Amino acid sequence: MQPDGELRGDGVHVGGDARQRFYDSRGYGRPLGGNAISLTPLEAAHLLFRGDLGAVTVDGETLGFEAFFVHAAAAGDRFAVRFLVYSDLRDRGFYLSPTREGWPGHNRQGGADADFIVYERGASPPDGAIAHRLRVVGERESIPAAGIDGTTLAIVDEESDLTYFETQTADPTGGTDYDPPADLAGVLLEDRVVVWDAPAGLYDRGFYGRPLSGRAATIDGALQLSLLEAAYLAERGSLRLDETLALAGTTDDANGAGDEADDAEGTADAIRRRGRTVEGDRFARRLRTYTDLRERAIVPKTGFKFGADFRTYLDVETVEDLPHSEHLVRVIEPDHAFVPRELSLDVRLAGGVRKRMVFALTDASSIDYRSVARITP
């Protein structure tokens, strides 16, 4: 015979042997005096759903699961989606506590904006080891990127299916060891730079640019650099724009390179201006990310085919013998809020090509990395 409960204030009071039956052995509720406990409405609904609680009395009416569920959901606060996640994790064998004043573990969120503290399997509230600080998100909510660090996201889609994402601060480092030469000269052509006589190592060892070649012909040493690669090389003093490589009277004046572009600083200015013209503010954020990755001895190349800003190679010896690329990097602003569906798209694609999805949060000066991966709890 299952016990019944009674809604008192914002908790469901259960007497009898409830403490032993629900709290001590399975981590539900918080102990009151004697053997009584108080359950959150969510916990009570779950126990009704399982048939472990018989009914809950609300304002003198005795409610079964359906009526109590509708009653509790009518209060809003995402009751329905939180119920789905709570039940799923219970089914997976976890004990978990709602982060609610007075409930066990409510002070263990560790700064995260969590709905539940999920204990490791075999661990119990209030002091057991924590597996997840879990945040429930409906697919129509948005998720501030800056706040996800270290939380587990449980996203409930419009058809009530669940997807779990683990988030972490990332600190990628590589082992690529190549110094580009200091005397490269290039021509700015629309949104790329051509270096006609690049030394072989620039591409083969540093993985800068792409040879201007086809099946039928290769112009020996001609490399096309992206604007990001060119700006980075110019900023470190390796590249200058050389307008004498163009015909007199036919230079691309719109590039703003002008007279000062034949030194490295003028070159960097000219390329950044072009980047800003074709890409707006995004260019500075992407250049910040490109530069930071290079400084971490990582080689960033375009992630276009994967819909990302970059794919990264941690340890390039030669382009002939390229390692698997480890990360996809998307550059976002620090105040970016994820749309769950777009996050799902990025993370799914990265998983499908055995890469880790990393977001670079940058305003073009500071930069932080967050990785997001799908998990099965």
Added chain:
Amino acid sequence: MQPDGELRGDGVHVGGDARQRFYDSRGYGRPLGGNAISLTPLEAAHLLFRGDLGAVTVDGETLGFEAFFVHAAAAGDRFAVRFLVYSDLRDRGFYLSPTREGWPGHNRQGGADADFIVYERGASPPDGAIAHRLRVVGERESIPAAGIDGTTLAIVDEESDLTYFETQTADPTGGTDYDPPADLAGVLLEDRVVVWDAPAGLYDRGFYGRPLSGRAATIDGALQLSLLEAAYLAERGSLRLDETLALAGTTDDANGAGDEADDAEGTADAIRRRGRTVEGDRFARRLRTYTDLRERAIVPKTGFKFGADFRTYLDVETVEDLPHSEHLVRVIEPDHAFVPRELSLDVRLAGGVRKRMVFALTDASSIDYRSVARITP
């Protein structure tokens, strides 16, 4: 000994046996009188690149490939990216004509906004069979969705790598044969609807909703419907919201269901209002798409895990024996312009899970479908 050319106006004039050597046998340029031909600067640059043309004289100066390329690119008009695509297709064995007044085939674009007419392998300008009406797009340009129908897109990314997408009008049809019953009653709970006593066929045969169940328990017949599923069922007269399923005094008044929601029309209104509240105008466009797909005897389910609006099942007999889902559908407005990187993301993911990427262009009344797939020409 290769012939030389001379820039005259906007064409490069080549004399000698140029007609036979370049036009008749390989489809370059347009014939002038006698054996002379005129090449576009793009064609001339490519022939210089291959070493098939010795030099081109421009204003009395004799230019090799590099100087001529810089000269031609300085005129803008995406010369560099068009050159990359032109060269790649030539290397792949295609003859192709720039869509330029007076050049062969220039009137064969068929309404498309094409840069090149690409002939089938073995076919020649001006009348040969057409393989692609090809449009060159730099990754920083945008692509109006309404205009892509039947074109092949050659996207040049920032590192000068190429991706080809084939676009088509799509007309998906399915063979799912299930009529939902006319007497479903549900409760609107935030952004979903629960039907407590759904007949088994609603889920098992019609693939509507998702059972409210866990590993430990199933409430027999309880289905959670998405707002889209519920709105569709209400619009066809199958579902009404029944507030008596909720406790008196605890109904969710914010749903606007009120008194009139106990008939199907009032139910449809109430659900659409809720959809608009949680999703804005997008809800009407997505409902239009959901409805159109159901009317095509296709079952749409959420595409959340793939970052899309829907995945579709063409022919559902039973949910137990579900076929592979064939399409991912993203709902966009008719005036939507694709960002190439986002298009690349969608198409890449769809390809990775063996589905076809389809875009539903709808303003919530009319609807058109376009499919996009990556190809290797």
